Amino acid sequence: MASGFSHDVLVIGGGAAGLMCAATAGARGRSVLVIEHANRVGKKILMSGGGRCNFTNTGAGPANYLSSNPHFCRSALARYTPRDFIALVESHRIAYHEKDLGQLFCDDSSRQIVAMLLAECEQAGVHIATGCSIEQVTVHEGGGYVVHSAHGAFAAPALVVASGGLSIPSMGASGFGYALARQFGHTLLPTRAGLVPLTLSGKPQEQLADLAGVALPVRVASGRAAFENAMLFTHRGVSGPAILQISSYWQPGQPLHLDLLPGQDALDLLQAQRAARPAAELKTVLGDLLPRRFAQRLCEHWLPNRPMKQFNPAQLRQAAQLLRAWPLVASGTEGYRTAEVTLGGVDTREVSQATFESRRAPGLYFVGEVLDVTGWLGGYNFQWAWASGHAAGQAV
Ligand SMILES: Cc1cc2nc3c(=O)[nH]c(=O)nc-3n(C[C@H](O)[C@H](O)[C@H](O)COP(=O)(O)OP(=O)(O)OC[C@H]3O[C@@H](n4cnc5c(N)ncnc54)[C@H](O)[C@@H]3O)c2cc1C
Numbered sequence: 001m002a003s004g005f006s007h008d009v010l011v012i013g014g015g016a017a018g019l020m021c022a023a024t025a026g027a028r029g030r031s032v033l034v035i036e037h038a039n040r041v042g043k044k045i046l047m048s049g050g051g052r053c054n055f056t057n058t059g060a061g062p063a064n065y066l067s068s069n070p071h072f073c074r075s076a077l078a079r080y081t082p083r084d085f086i087a088l089v090e091s092h093r094i095a096y097h098e099k100d101l102g103q104l105f106c107d108d109s110s111r112q113i114v115a116m117l118l119a120e121c122e123q124a125g126v127h128i129a130t131g132c133s134i135e136q137v138t139v140h141e142g143g144g145y146v147v148h149s150a151h152g153a154f155a156a157p158a159l160v161v162a163s164g165g166l167s168i169p170s171m172g173a174s175g176f177g178y179a180l181a182r183q184f185g186h187t188l189l190p191t192r193a194g195l196v197p198l199t200l201s202g203k204p205q206e207q208l209a210d211l212a213g214v215a216l217p218v219r220v221a222s223g224r225a226a227f228e229n230a231m232l233f234t235h236r237g238v239s240g241p242a243i244l245q246i247s248s249y250w251q252p253g254q255p256l257h258l259d260l261l262p263g264q265d266a267l268d269l270l271q272a273q274r275a276a277r278p279a280a281e282l283k284t285v286l287g288d289l290l291p292r293r294f295a296q297r298l299c300e301h302w303l304p305n306r307p308m309k310q311f312n313p314a315q316l317r318q319a320a321q322l323l324r325a326w327p328l329v330a331s332g333t334e335g336y337r338t339a340e341v342t343l344g345g346v347d348t349r350e351v352s353q354a355t356f357e358s359r360r361a362p363g364l365y366f367v368g369e370v371l372d373v374t375g376w377l378g379g380y381n382f383q384w385a386w387a388s389g390h391a392a393g394q395a396v
Pocket of ligand 1: 012013014015016017018035036037038041042043044045047048049050053054055056132133134162163164165167168171172173174175176177339340341367368369370378379380381382383385
């Protein structure tokens, strides 16, 4: 270690990316200190995936991430793949299973992933300071950085910012990483909540609020993005995987269009029903295809309810079109309180995609969610944390 420094590497934030970076750097013989302001590390890992941590996705690739610089994530994702993380999980004998769409979860508990990362850090000689709040970061006179903290001052030639985004402030999220980036001349792209339930207000809220708890499969589209998965009505609006996914692409004011019978031809279905059950009302017919209460609500506010035989071909086409692209206007999102991720952040054009070192401040690194790279729902965000943490851990 060069003189005047307490460590080779300081990592701010003991979350997914910070712990991976620390373990990787430590394994290369670097002396590493992780500085975590919460009372324990890995809180988001613990609460993730309903307590079972959806730790990666077997299909993770650049197309599953949102960023204003879409190619930035390519190199790190290729250098540390889902297969690499699975090998680590298997080497720790953690049992896991694939749910749908390539999502891997622990069989038992997300605590196992935190324990695994801590074991890797311990084996690599990494020191971890929890409950350690940071007062300020200054430049070290011999190059590098000094972190002034509640536990004293630490100095190192390399400082890794792994402090995450703004989602779930009660879990330790802070805007610290953004402020630090700004302090060292970085451009910040506007942040907003992603993978978040959408809220309704006014008429749609009145029409749908009492459906809270009703779920159905949909294909939801906003602009050019579309996702097929479950949607859930809530007391405040809509949620469920399909909605969380589209929320990252949705812009206020933009309508959502929902195919309520995904993978089926609504017109074929209605025509067949009219032939088979001419006296049945539309709400009865739809009640067999959709959750009954939702079908009724559709026929109160969006579709005319009458016996099937009274629909002429044009009216049947109109009804089918509504079922294919039911318009829903969300008024907003539930915000960072419930969002899984933060979109936007440190502009990746000012960060090396090979090492994750700042192009503005030598020795400063950014990894994980603090960067303007945000994954889909389904294990992609942890894969980004592992891949970016690993890349920086190889470089520091
Ligand atoms: C409820 C929930 C469930 C999720 N489930 C999944 C899932 O199943 N799969 C998936 O892929 N993704 C999931 N995510 C997203 C995933 O948790 C994040 O994308 C990921 O944790 C980001 O890793 P990170 O290391 O960049 O940040 P974080 O894991 O958030 O870690 C940042 C760390 O920095 C610390 N910190 C912040 N400010 C300071 C400061 N000033 N000083 C010191 N330390 C600081 C924080 O306390 C925290 O420990 C979920 C998120 C939430 C909120």
